[in-house]
Amino acid sequence: MISCILKTQSKILYTFLLALVVSFGAFAQASEQAEVAQKGVDPGATEGAEVTTGDPAVISAGEALFKNNCAVCHSAGSDVIVGPGLQGVTKKRSESWLISWTKNSQALIQSGDADAVAIYNEFNKQAMPSFAFSDDEIKSIFAYIDSGKGAVSAPVAGPEGAVAGENVGTDAVGAIGGYLDIVLVVLIIVLIVLVVTLLLITSLLKNYLNKNRQLNEYDAEVVNQRFDFSKVYKSNAVRTLVVLIFVVVLLDLTIEKTMGIGIQQGYAPKQPIAFSHKLHAGEHQIDCNYCHTTVYESKSASIPSANICMNCHSQVKTESAEIQKIYRAIERNEPIQWVRIHNLPDLAYFNHSQHTQVGGVECQTCHGPIQEMDVVYQYSPLTMGWCIDCHRETPLNTEGNGYYDKLVELHESSSKGAFTVSSNGGSECSKCHY
Structure with a gap:
């Protein structure tokens, strides 16, 4: 009888412990889901207006030209960066005037054009570079601007007077996650109290039985058993x-x-100038190609010169302590001593243009979310196995390229898988080691 009571109490104790573990897992999962939901809400994201006019191909070409050449000084919306925001500019100026201004703004100013002179004076006589674009290329840029794809949406009223971008939805999800955490803590405390109470009851029951009951040999052994x-x-x-x-x-x-x-994944050295990719590539959406000028044309992506920095910072944040370091480097005619982060061994050959231009590989594929990094770090391991895995898994775009016709035909006759980089010899030793 006594042994049954003790066994029952033990089962109750184990049940409560199991409930504690299960409850912790369930609520932890709920909290994790709430956190995922919170991260999935991007309150700062804005969707551009739907393209209502113009050829999508033209707009796409204009978008590439704008991001590579114009975005460093102009926004496609109404925000002023170095120059004015370009939203609605085609309604203010004629097409011929915009073409003339884009090709050679200084010539238009010197001709005495009233609008050109007014803009030049308004923006501190900052000269706009001349661009050797064709008329069609310039038209495609303004078609992109007119499409509204690059414009920031106007604030929209939300709950209780909130506007878009104020994390209303995120805060709501965060509040739910906070309530779940509170409930979880309370539940854990209650379960701990119950377990302690059961242990106390068991101890009191043992003492009572030992003092007030005549126990037979078996019951006495059960009550007083100790774990060795x-x-x-x-x-x-x-x-x-x-x-x-x-x-x-x-x-x-x-x-x-x-x-x-030899693996430096996560390496984030301190740079001589605190340059933020999050600010420049993320918030201001400056295209990588604007600073790393040879990323589509050369083996190396190139280190930006101080002159590229001065295209903006001759007018923007000129008094900043970090910008003053650039001025001093220029005055002393000395290069900025940037610390290299991504460094392959000399025995490995890597060509940026082969990947970015020919392969269409995005910067983020290897460098991670570079547009979110205040301090750049090595995102990928950059090991041989990592590269080979990518070559094995990445299919090649062979459509419309006659060079691949026979290779694809031969591949399909012997394999059912996709025609990948490895299928084209991308895993051969001599591709990277020669």
Whole structure:
């Protein structure tokens, strides 16, 4: 009878412990889902207006030209950067005037054109570079601007007077996650109290039975049984298991450290000037190609010169302590000593243009969310295995390219998989080591 009572109490105790674990897992999962939902809401994101006029191909071409050449000084909306925002400019100026201004703004100013002179004076006589674009290319840029794809949406009233971008939805999801955390903590406390109470009841019951009951030999053994820990750690099986675990952990750490030699994933050195990609590439949406001028044309992506910085910072934030470092470098005719982050060994050959121009690989594929980094760090491991895996998994776009016709035909006759970089010899040693 007594043994049944104690066993029942033990079952109750185990049940509560199990409930504690299950509840913790359930609420942790709910909190995680709430956090994922919160991260999925992008309150700062704005959708451009639908394209209502113009050829989509022309607008797309204009978008590329605008981002590569114009976005550093102008927004496609109404925001002023270095120059004025271009939203609605085609309604203010004639097409011929815009073409003339884009091709050679200084010539238009010197001709005495009233609008050109007024703009020049309004923006501190900052000269706009001349562009050797064709008329059609310039028209495509303004078609992109007119499409509204690059414009920032106007604030829209939200709950209780809030406007878009104020994290209303995010805060609501965050509040739900906060309530779940509170409920989880309360539940854990309640379960702990119940477990402690059960342990106290068990202890009191044992004392009561020992003092006030005549117990037979079996019941007395059940009530007063003790767990002998010495038998556990003296057991050969336990000792063998502990040694085995120690050896496996040590071996795993050794292999991990050995395989990590030369891998600098996460490396984020301090740079001589605090340059933020999050600010420039993220908030201001300056195209990578504007600063890294040879990323589509050369083996190297190139390090931006101080002159590129001065295209903006001769007018913008000129008094900033970090910008003054650029001025001093120019005055002393010394290069800025940027610290290299992504550095492949000399035995490996890598060509940026082959990947970005020919392969159409986005910068983020290798460099990660560079537009979100205040301090740039090495996002990918850049190991040989990582590169080969990419070559094995990345299909080649062979449509309309006669060079690949016979290769694709031969591949399809012997394999059912996609025609990848490896299918074209991208896994051969001589591709990267020669």
